[in-house]
Amino acid sequence: MAKTNNRWLYSTGMLASMITVATFSGFINFYYIDILKLSPILIGQAMLIYGIYNAINDPLLGQISDRYRSKHGTRVPFIKYGMIPFVIAFALLWLPQTTWFGGNQTALFAYFVVSILLFDGLYTLVFLNWTALYPELYRTEKERNEVSAIRQIFGIVGNIIGFATPPILAALMGWRAMGILFAVISLLALYLSIKYVKEEPIYEAKEGLPFGVALKETLRNKAFLIYVIAAFFLQFTFVFMQAVLPFYVKYVLKVGSLEQSLVLGTVFISALLFVFGWSKVSNKKGAKWTMLTCIVLFALSLIPYWFADSFLSGLIVAVLNGVGLAGLMILIDVMLADVIDVDQLKTGQRREGMYFGMNALIIRLGISIQGPLLGYILTKSGYVADAIEQSATAILGLKVALVVIPIIALILSFIVFSFYPLDKKAVVKIKEQLKKDVAS
Structure with missing residues (x-):
């Protein structure tokens, strides 16, 4: 068990997570395809390698975290000693320049593969453990909704920095300097997030489950299986849209940096304007009801992108996107924390590491799929890297990628989440049973 008396400081870790993830998800394809001229097909192949790597890396690191014991705690040491290598790995992603490798696609491909695997492995090491602290620190539904809202405030600021500012910063200082700047900000945020976190020995005194047993128990958790399938479609939507939007804004809306x-x-x-509102709705109606509502609102808000053709119209659609997105960002971790509580009732163990590891694997699978899919769409639609103007078929391809594919994924997420068993009444019963177990 862990504790901290400062919810806001703990939540600063979300700033580091979202700055790095938003920059990676939103601009890694754009940087290597449109700027460095690496083939979209090679990008897709790299992302497939990335997906296979994560199939092993994420659950394994989760299990190591659950079983690790030291006088300094279970989660915090991984964050403390992993954060400096992590930010260095992030900066290395943006190091290559157009003159590197003499236009050799194979060499640039090799650098891309090695750098994304290094970045992702260290990201998992640090943020799997940071996220695993959340359900340990905050046990009641009210606490989790409130802290999730605070975390998402930092997450949204991180998304703004990592997803909105790179075009300007790259124009002013270059991609390399931007990567270093974001690395420094992320390191400071991570340091603050664990400064006052103290892990207690209550669960650390227990030996964790063996890997095979832990994996089996995780996959036997019905609530988790439903959650993780629905969350996959949701996370795929996020990462795919982030990858497509820089191309869409540049070539469909035809605007400057x-x-x-x-x-x-x-x-x-x-x-940001709707975060605390959705937190209150979730406290009253439950996470499941709120999640389904936000999926519908977010899907509807994507339709106008098909018709947007100017800076102003794109800006209006972006405002509409934020309404449903705020709720989705809050609830994804709240629902997983409830799933982990169900597991504790069954196994008597707190196994945040394994669950967040498996969840991280699903998120990375979404990234792995979006790479080949986006590469296929760009290639088949006739996209030309850094062209002054794209063809009509390339524009159509970008609209399909930003509107049609995400809406299909959101519909599938809605259908699966409708079977999620942990409605408000079920969550209340679980919390009551956990209190009885702790008291006994």
Whole structure:
């Protein structure tokens, strides 16, 4: 068990997570395809390698975290000693310049594969453990909704920095300097997030489950299986849209770097206005009901992207996106924390590491799929890297990628989440049973 008396400081870790993830998800394809001219097909192949790597890396690191014991705690040591290598790995992603490797696609491909695997492995090491602290620190539904809202405030700020500012910063200082700047900010945020976290020995005194047993128990948790399938479609929507939007804003809306940043940032600025509102709705109606409502609202808000053709129209659509997005961002971790509580009732163990590891695997699978899918769409639609103007078929391809594919994924997420068994009444019963177990 862990504790901290400062919810806001703990939540600063979300700033580091979202700055790095938003920059990676939103611009890694754009940087290597449109700027460095790496083939979209090779990008897709790299992402497949990335997905296979994560199939092993994420659950394994989760299990190691659950079983690790030291006088300094279970989760905090991984964060403390992993955060500096992590931010260095992030900066390395943006190091290559157009003159590197003499135009050799194979060499650039090799660098890309090694750098994304290094970045992702260290990201998992640090943020799997940071996220696993959340359900340990905050046990009641009210606490989790409130802290999740605070975390998402930092997350939204991180998304604004990582998703909206790169076009401007790259124009002013270059991609390399931008990567270093974001690395420094992320390191400071991580340091603050664990400064006052103290892990207690209550659960640390127990030996964790063996890997095979732990994996089996995780996959036998019905609530988790439903959650993770629905969350996959949701997370795929997020990462795919983040990858597509820089291309869409540049070539469909036809705006400069400042306007690109404003459109991309408006999505998250709008979401910031609705975070605490959705937190209150979730406290009253339950996470499941609120999640389903937000999926519908977010899906409907994507339709106008098909018709947007200017900076102003893109800005209006971005504002609409934020309404449903705010709720989705809050609830994804709240629902997983409830799933972990169910597991504790069954196994008598707190196994945040394994669950967040398996969840991280699903998120990375979404990234792995979006790479080949986006590469296929760009290639087949006739996209030309850094062209002044794209063809009509390339524009159509970008609209399909931003509207049709995400809406299909959201519909599938809604259908699966409708079977999620932990409605408000079920969650209340679980919390009551956990209190009895702790008291006994």
